[in-house]
Amino acid sequence: MILRKDIIMPFLKPLRCFAFLVTVSLTLLACSGCSLPFQKQESDGAGYLFTVSLPSNPQSLDPQSATDASSKTIITNLYEGLVELDESGTPQLAAAESVNVSADGLIYTFQLKNNRYWYYDANQNDVIDEGESWQVTASDYVYAFQRIFDPQTQSPYTDMFSCLKNASAIQNGQMDCSQIGVNAISDTQLQFSLDQPDTQFLNRLASTAAMPCNESFFLQTKGRYGLDQECVASCGAFYLRLWFYDPYGSDNLIYMRRNSANTEARSVYPANLTFQIKKSSQNTAEDFADGSSDVLATSVYQPQYMESDRYTVTSRRVTTLGLIFNPDNTAFANANIRKGLSMGINRSVIGENSSGDLSPAYGIIPPDVHCNGKSYRELIPETATAYDAAAAVDTFQKGMKELHIESLDSTKILVCSSLMDCENLHDIIQTWQEIFGFYIGIEEVSESDYWKRIANKNYTIAVYGITGSNDNPASVLEQFETDENQFYYSSHTTDSLITGLKNCASSEELQQKCQSLEQAILTEGQFIPIFYKNQYCITRSNNADIGYDPFSGALNFRNAKHFE
Incomplete structure (x- = not known):
């Protein structure tokens, strides 16, 4: 389905009035850490509203630009890429159905799954209306990599993908970014061409930088892509419902809901996610201690949690x-x-x-x-x-x-x-x-x-x-x-x-x-x-399967479960 400009554009406008936002913020915070009775399923741990404190406001939700841990946590839950890494660092297929690597290691051909969709809730009614969902295609990945090598993007990830064909010439200004070695053979077939073999290439594709980007949606954001809630579309487990941040205020938060456009193809356990935006790591530790946050990612040894059976600690x-x-x-x-x-x-x-x-x-x-x-x-x-x-x-x-x-x-x-x-x-x-x-x-x-x-x-x-x-x-x-x-x-x-x-x-x-x-x-x-x-990564013992990447600091809630 084609993204309809006449539906999306009227809603690319500033946030609702401040009074409304405060009301929503307080309502969401009141629900913090609780489950929604009509969504909760005791048997499998699904339906819970997880609440997490971030140490800072995400700098950007543009995968091709973002580098900080807060941004990567949100991006990880908004998007799904071709592959993802398991706990042993081994790439596993995600949005891709299969991958074929040529004998010389220079050509990677991906067959995409045909049941992955973008979702943008233009009228904010939490229902997938006509024109609000459209298929993720190979062209979305092509455009993402062209953006990485577009000088206007100023992406920090050009070096990560310097193995791609023509990367060096593009960086030297001898070629246009459209010549990068990523091509859509069809809507569901994507091919990467490399100038030299890179045994790390599949691992690199598991990074947030390699997430897709829909060109039509990107252009309609007019330079605001990933910078506010009106300029973010989701192709992953959750979609962005609210992003409110006042640097002088305290009730700052990001609210996400389960993306039903993709749940038939791949299960998503939580119903909603609330991210409380704080000013420091100390604030996030305080929130976990007083019970207003479900997860604590930290580098500090915490004996009060490590030595208690009421908590699960992953190190x-x-x-x-x-x-x-x-x-x-x-x-x-x-x-x-x-x-x-x-x-x-x-x-x-x-x-x-x-x-x-x-x-x-x-x-x-x-x-x-x-x-x-x-x-x-x-x-x-x-x-x-x-x-x-x-x-x-x-x-x-x-x-x-x-x-x-x-x-x-x-x-x-x-x-x-x-x-x-x-x-x-x-x-x-x-x-x-x-x-x-x-x-x-x-x-x-x-x-x-x-x-x-x-x-x-x-x-x-x-x-x-x-x-x-x-x-x-x-x-x-x-x-x-x-x-x-x-x-x-x-x-x-x-x-x-x-x-x-x-x-x-x-x-x-x-x-x-x-x-x-x-x-x-x-x-x-x-x-x-x-x-x-x-x-x-520390959680209470009634929570399970929260993904944690200790390298980027990102938390992944797709499979997260809560049991009473």
């Missing part, structure tokens, strides 16, 4: 905490001083008092990152070197002699309060003071102050967390690419090796290249790994 060890150094500091710019400090960490004992939140890190890629469906660290074990205080001191003193100095000034390690419990740094600091003879303290700051200090280079040493953008070892190491990290790390060698990760013809080749790149970064010592850390 994934996907973050590596390491030490970074101010690039303008002369002493810590010395490679031997940094290497000596790394050697002076007795990793066999650190993290023992963290209740399982932390484990010692000898490498950069954490244990719960997968490659070809298996833990990368099982395929490529990290090298655990024995602690040798004498060797550490010798290396450290060598650096001091190179700088012609006899001692280092006392300093403090900058730590973000929401990142980790600082108590777990004391073992490291105590050992350093004993063997190197200089004082190091801890300076704990808020998340906002932390990022300001990092950006302004207002620190000497800091604890920094590395998490990949998706469940793949390459995405972890890609965080070290020049201009892609926030701690001013830059290395021509690293950049060259990262480029090589993007044209691997097999998972074995990817593993080998990741191993070489990880070792190269470790050798430079500009990032010293100390801990592998958990990310957590």
Whole structure:
């Protein structure tokens, strides 16, 4: 069915009056955490109205532009892509019926399911009226990728899909974005052409950036696509019913309803979703604690939940905490001083008092990152070197002699309060003071102050967390690419090796290249790994099957269930 402009356009207008919005907001908040009796089915956990607090207002609901966790949570529930990743990081078909990959790995041909539909509730009556629903076609995916490579979009995802045919020429201004290697053979057949093989390509297609975009609807939004509720259409499990945000107010929320246009083809369990828009991660934790939110995604260990059978805790060890150094500091710019400090960490004992939140890190890629469906660290074990205080001191003193100095000034390690419990740094600091003879303290700051200090280079040493953008070892190491990290790390060698990760013809080749790149970064010592850390998704025990992506921070409620 063709999208009718005469129906859609009259409703592309500002939100209802403020009084109406406040009324709706209060009504929805009053229903927060409750089930709707006429929709609830006790037997299968369906029909519940889930309520979740977001740490910030989504920056955009445009999949080709959005990068923040709040945006990705909403997008994940609004859209369905060709494939999605299971818990082992293995791509599974979603909106695609099948995929055929050519022998040379350069052509991916998808057969789309013919029962996936867009829905835009133009008259906001929660009923699919004529002209409000139309089929998702291969052209919608073509247009999405053309938008990624359209300079006007300023998409941050061009590098992710640089393997596509003509991508380089388009980025260099030699070709138009319409020449990107994505073509609709028919309404239900889609073909991707690559310039070089990329064993990660299916994983990349599971990202929110690869969600479809309907050209007719996009053009009718006149530059407002994804920026307000009138400029968002859904092709996934839920549709957007209300998006109200006043930066000076407190009753900010997003309200979503089950998208009945697609429920016959694929089940959706919750009836509705309410997202309360907050100002910080601390606010979301407070909401979960007082019962006004059903889910808490956090990096902070929460003993009151972890040690209670009233809660279900899912943990994934996907973050590596390491030490970074101010690039303008002369002493810590010395490679031997940094290497000596790394050697002076007795990793066999650190993290023992963290209740399982932390484990010692000898490498950069954490244990719960997968490659070809298996833990990368099982395929490529990290090298655990024995602690040798004498060797550490010798290396450290060598650096001091190179700088012609006899001692280092006392300093403090900058730590973000929401990142980790600082108590777990004391073992490291105590050992350093004993063997190197200089004082190091801890300076704990808020998340906002932390990022300001990092950006302004207002620190000497800091604890920094590395998490990949998706469940793949390459995405972890890609965080070290020049201009892609926030701690001013830059290395021509690293950049060259990262480029090589993007044209691997097999998972074995990817593993080998990741191993070489990880070792190269470790050798430079500009990032010293100390801990592998958990990310957590916490729910009450009567909730089940809430999807959580610890890499993007997105929550997926398609299969979420609630039992009394």
